[in-house]
Amino acid sequence: MNKCFFLSIIFFCLRTVVFSQTFCIxxxxxxxxxxxxxxxxxVVLSDKDGKILQGAVTDSLGRFNLIVDSHVQPIGKDLIFSYLGYESVRQSVDKENFGVISLTPSVKALQEVVVAGRRSPFSMKGGTFTANIQRSILKDAGNAMDVLRQLPLINIKNDIVNIFGKGETLIYIDNKELHSNEDLLKLSSKNIKKIDIITTPGVQYSAxxxxxxxxxxxxxDxxxxxxxxxxxxxxxxxxEMLLTNLSYAKKGFSFFADYSLQxxxxxQKQQTNVEINGLTHNLIQSNNSLNLSRRTHSLGIAAEYKVSEKHLFGIKYNHSLIGNGHYKIYGATTAYTGSxxxxxxxxxxxYTPNGNGGNMNMFYKGKFSKWSVDFNADYIYGQTKTSASYDNNEHVKNVRNIVNSNSKNDYRLGATRLELSRAIGNSSVLFGADYARTRNNSYYNNDDMDLQNDLPETFTTNKQDLYSLFFNYKCNPYDFDIEMGLxxxxxxxxxxxxxxxxxxxxxTYSNVFPTFVISRPFFHEKMNMALSYRRVVNRPSYYQLRGDVQYNSPYSYEAGNPLLKNTxxxxxxxxxxxLDLNFIASYKLYHDKILFTIDQFEDKAITISRFTNVDGFKKIxxxxxxxxxxxxxxxxxxxVGFEKQFFKLSNANAVNSYNKPYLYISLYNIIRFPHALSFVTQAKCWTSYHSGVSRERNGMFVDAYLQKHFLNKTMALKIGAENIFNTYKDKWEMAFNTVNYKKDANDDSRFIYISLIYNLHNAKKYAGKGTRNSERNRLNTL
Known part of the structure; x- marks a missing residue:
């Protein structure tokens, strides 16, 4: 009955729109x-006296639909097309379908024609949320990271950007894939035109x-x-942090240089409480304090040459290294067998981590007749090393034991990508192919002879070749927006x-991944609905696939799992x-879901952390x-959000359910005062919930900052604080097989800060977008 009721509502909406529209331009x-x-x-409908009657705005494919009110007679009126930096075009209305309208760039930007009435800077269409930053007060938010923090569905933790209900998130600035979120800190909010949050990416992106x-x-400029x-x-x-980004552009040549230091x-402080209910009952209690220091450098150079308006070449190289890395942990552990x-x-x-790595990109963008060509090639290489020393003093038996270990990882990734696209009337097509060749090596050893049986010296090599072909088609039949691809x-x-x-x-894997999106506007584009389906794959990282077992303490090991399968x-x-209200819902069915687990190592009073596959996992x-x-x-x-996983796991003679839902509410506030002053607050609270087989505890945080612009908004001073009340904790527990594991950590997330940003004109961005290959995220890069 609910299904019939829902279909009736949709039919009523469609009937209302179809029969009430007398003329659609x-x-x-x-x-x-x-x-x-x-x-x-x-796009403005105007009478001969210049009075604006109605208006519309084109979408990402340049399309517009101007539904004329029934009391307006459009025939004989004028249709005006206006865009900043282009000559305006005026045409008399004598038909509904105007086909393709070409605007000619002007030497001097013309003043835009403003559509009468209020139009929200935020919209959602076809599963894509769009924020027009230039038409919102987010224009003065600070940098791109500050803007993202204020947008819906985005969650940022430790500068890692995630979308609610989604997995891996790729970020692009002007079609260039970001390999580091430092680029978000280098981009001023006043230089951002718009931001699209795509919840159903097309097949041109990795599966x-x-x-x-x-x-x-x-x-x-x-x-x-x-x-x-x-x-x-x-x-x-x-x-401390220092970021610089410089560019010079003149007569088709562009040069870029950037440097960052962090x-x-x-x-940090943490407590763990571990119960092992194996052949015997064991209890291990630990208190640890961690001091972490790390210095990271990154340097990049790039150049572009624009041969003509139809041909652009470019090359870029970036190198990063970790120096002066040192982690020191002071710990106290007590172990019991029974009482x-x-x-x-x-x-x-x-722990002494260090490493270095490089990334080179070459690209070509061109236009041949009506076809656009986009070619990119990437080469990524690097290595990371960690030397560790564990000094253990056992006080009951008065025994001292020192364990030294070394781990190393090196990687190589070469990738190419070719895209061909063109517009065909109100539709567009895209063809493409890409190839990625990955080589990853990992090595581990320790010097304790008593541990050699459990933790042997191990050298693991992964060699992978990935080939892909993709096709995407977008069209606009009967006011529907349809995107489909394979x-x-x-x-x-x-x-x-x-x-x-x-x-x-x-x-060996051979898979087809379809994508389908259908959407339609209603009520003069005040409402938009979209339905989509996409098949996705999550491949285990090379770190998860390694074959070694590593030492953490006398009671804790960690290991890779070479048998992991794709999810x-x-x-x-x-x-x-x-209008200003947006709603999104998703349902995911997982096959061979990869979960993090802590289990008992053999029959010993030792835990081992690793990843494993499970089936029967669902999430809304x-x-x-x-x-x-x-x-x-x-x-x-x-x-306001709600997320619930559906998962049951059999442990011995019991069946455990991991279905506790995640509920949250967040509030962002941006208030702009006179004299280029703004105040921003962010607060979020959430309930206890299950994530995989672990149970995360409830929590909250409050962040705030005050920002002042100087020198015609070229300089910004920001003073702020994060996790003001120190209520955000890394607190969770896990019940898996014979192990009950509890962790309570203060991860040093409360701090105050001051930052200064100076913008010298609007910096040009390097146009190479990379191969969009997700293989990079599987590597253990810097």
Missing amino acids: KGTVVSSDTQAPLEFVN SVGAVIRITTTTP EGFSGIIHTKVQRGEDWS DLRMK KKDAEYSQISH RYEFVNQLYYMNGAKRDDQSK YIDDINYTISY SIASVWDPTFFKIWNPEIE
Whole structure:
């Protein structure tokens, strides 16, 4: 009955729209020089006296639909097309379908025609949430990371950006894939034109990508430009950061250089309580304090040459290294068998990580007749090393034991990608192919002869070749927006341990990944609904696939799992938006879900952490966002979300359910005052919930900052604090097989900071977008 009721509502909406619209003017607006579609073109219906009657704005494909009110007679009226930097076009209305309208770039930007009435800077269409930053008070938020923190569905923790209900998220700035979120800190919010949050990425993206964020910037200035960003913060210790990005553009040539330095120092405290209910009952209690220091450098150079308006070449190289890395852990551990105290340890551990790596990109963008060509090639290489020393003093038996270990990882990735695309009337097609060749080696050893049987010296090699073909089609029949695509991937993976090929771990995959999105606007585009389906794959990282078992303490090991299989996900999404209110719901069915587990090592009083596959895992995610702007100075955003996993696991003679839902509410507030001053607060609270087989505890946090612009908004001073009340904790527990594991950690997430940003003009961005290959995220890079 509910199904029939829902279908009746949809039919009523469709009938209302179809029979009430007497005249619908449609068409596609493109640039005359490149034939590329133009987004956000103002399309205005005007009478002969110049009075604006109605208006519309083109979408990302340059399309517009202007539904004329029944009381307006459009025949004989004028249709005006206006876009910043282009000559306006005026045509008399004598038909509904205007086909393709070409706008010619002007030497001097013309003043935009403003559509009468209020139009929200935020919209959702076809499963894509779009924020027009230039038309919102987020224009003065600070940098791109500050803007993302204020957008719905985005969660940022430790500068890692995730989309609610989705997995891996790729971020692009002007079609360039980001390999480091430092680029978000280098981009001023006033230079951002719009941000698209794509919850159902097309097949041109890797099948393992769960969501995409695309940031489009405003037109860059020629000549010399750049940005300098410094930040100092104080938590339990001091940390500093320096980011610079410089560019020079003149007569088709562009040169780029950037440098970043991050000096991180943190102090953490944690308590763990472990029960092992195996052949005997064991209890291990630990208290640890961690001091972390790490310095990271990154340097990049790039160049572009624009041969003509139709041909652009570029090359870029970036190198990163870790220096002066040192982690020091002071720990105390007490172990019991039944009620008897077996051991009492004090432990001092030293970790010394270091490494370096490079990334080179070459690209070509061209136009041949009506076809656009985009070619990219990437080469990524690097290595990481960690030396560790564990000094254990056992006080019950008065025994001292020192364990030294070394681990090393090196990697190589070469990838190429070719895309061909063109517009055909109100539709567009895209063909493409890519190839990725990955080589990853990992090594581990320790010097304790008593541990050699359990933790032997291990050398693991992964060799993988990935081939893919994809096709995507977009069209606009009967006011519906439809996108459909297919992606085919063939993977050949060879696995070697200590020089010998392992047939059980060597695998071949051949898969097809479809994508389908359908959406339609209603009520003069005030409402939009979309339904989508996509099949996704999550491949285990090479770190998870390693073959070694590593030492952490006398009671704790960690290991890779060479037998891990790919996780396949069927993802169904539904979105609806009405003015400032947005709603999204998704259902995911997982096959061979990869979960983190802590289990008992053999029959000993030792835990082992590793990843494993499980089946029968499902998840639903629902979120609603209200994002209005009041009086042009106040932008509150209220987001409410619900997520629930459905999973049961048999342990011995019992069946455990891990179904506790995740509920949260978040509030963002941006208030803009006179004299270029703004105040931003963010608060979020959530309930206790299950994530995999662990149970995360409830929590909350409150962040705030005050920002002041100087020198015609080229300089910004920001003073702020995060986790003000120190209520955000890393607190969770896990019940898996014979192990009950509890952790309570203070991860040094409360701090105050001050930052200074100086923008010298609008810096030009390097146009190479990379191969969009998710293989990079499987590597243990810096």
